[in-house]
Amino acid sequence: MSLGTHLKSSIGEKTLMAVTGVFLLLFVIGHMLGNLQVFVGPEYLNAYAAKLQSLGPLLWAIRLFLLGTMAAHIWAAARVVRRSVSARPVKYAMQKDLATNFAAKTMMVSGCLILVFVVYHILHFTSGNIDPIGAFAKAHISEDIDVYGMVIASFQHLPTTIIYSVAMVLLCMHISHGASSLVQTLGLLSCSEKCRDKIGPALAGFLLIGNLSIPLSIYFGCIS
Numbered sequence: 001m002s003l004g005t006h007l008k009s010s011i012g013e014k015t016l017m018a019v020t021g022v023f024l025l026l027f028v029i030g031h032m033l034g035n036l037q038v039f040v041g042p043e044y045l046n047a048y049a050a051k052l053q054s055l056g057p058l059l060w061a062i063r064l065f066l067l068g069t070m071a072a073h074i075w076a077a078a079r080v081v082r083r084s085v086s087a088r089p090v091k092y093a094m095q096k097d098l099a100t101n102f103a104a105k106t107m108m109v110s111g112c113l114i115l116v117f118v119v120y121h122i123l124h125f126t127s128g129n130i131d132p133i134g135a136f137a138k139a140h141i142s143e144d145i146d147v148y149g150m151v152i153a154s155f156q157h158l159p160t161t162i163i164y165s166v167a168m169v170l171l172c173m174h175i176s177h178g179a180s181s182l183v184q185t186l187g188l189l190s191c192s193e194k195c196r197d198k199i200g201p202a203l204a205g206f207l208l209i210g211n212l213s214i215p216l217s218i219y220f221g222c223i224s
C-alpha cells in the first residue's frame with residue numbers, strides 16, 4: 001500500500017492525527033517553558049526571544065514545519081469526523097454516551113477555536129497587526145526587542161487577559177482528551193485504560209497552570 005493510500009485509510013488518518021498531535025504538544029510544552037522565564041526577569045525572557053530570532057533560516061524552517069504539522073492535523077481530524085458521520089448518516093433515536101466526556105465531545109469546536117486563537121496570537125505578539133494598547137509598537141522601538149515589556153503591558157489590559165485565559169482553558173480541554181487518545185492510537189505506554197485516561201487530564205492540568213499563571217500573575221500585579 002502506498003503512503004498516500006495508507007494515510008487516507010481510517011488507521012492512517014488516526015495515526016497522522018496522533019503523530020502531528022505529538023509534535024504540536026511538544027511545541028506547546030516548549031513554548032510554555034520558554035514563556036515562564038517571564039517570572040525570572042526581563043533579561044532572561046528577552047535573551048531567549050533574541051536567541052530564537054537569531055536562528056534566522058532555521059526559525060523559518062521550524063515555523064514552516066509547525067504550519068505543515070497543523071495543516072496535516074486539521075486535515076486528518078476533518079477526515080476522521082467525516083468518516084464517522086458518513087458511517088452513521090441517520091442519528092440514533094436515543095443517544096447515550098458511555099465512555100465519553102465533554103472534552104471528547106467538543107474536540108472539533110475546541111480545535112477550531114484554538115486555530116482562531118493562534119491566528120490572533122501571531123497577529124498580536126509576532127506581527128503586531130493587533131496592538132490594542134500599543135505594546136508591540138513600544139517594544140519594537142529599538143533594535144533590541146523588549147518582548148518582556150510587551151508581554152507585561154499586554155496582560156495589564158483586561159480584554160487581552162480574558163481572551164488568553166479562555167483560550168488556555170480551551171487548549172486544556174483539547175489536550176485533556178487528545179493526549180490520552182494519541183497514547184492509545186500510537187500504543188505509547190503499556191498501562192491500563194484507566195491509567196491512560198489520566199495522562200491527558202494530567203498533562204492538560206500542568207499546561208493550564210503554567211500558561212494561565214502568566215496572564216493572571218501580570219494582571220493581578222504579581223509581576224510588573
Ligand code: HEM
Pocket residue numbers: 028031035049050052063114118121122125126147151164171211212214215
Ligand atoms: C499565556 C500563554 C502564551 C504566552 C504568554 C505566549 C507568548 C508568546 C510570545 C511573546 C510570542 C512572540 C515571541 C517573539 O516575538 O519572539 C509568541 C509567539 C507564538 N506563540 Fe505564543 N504564547 C502563549 C501561548 C501560546 C499557545 C497556547 C500557542 C499554541 C497553541 C502559541 C503559539 C505561538 C506561535 C505559533 C507563535 C509564533 C512563533 C514564531 O513564529 O515566531 N502560544 N507567543
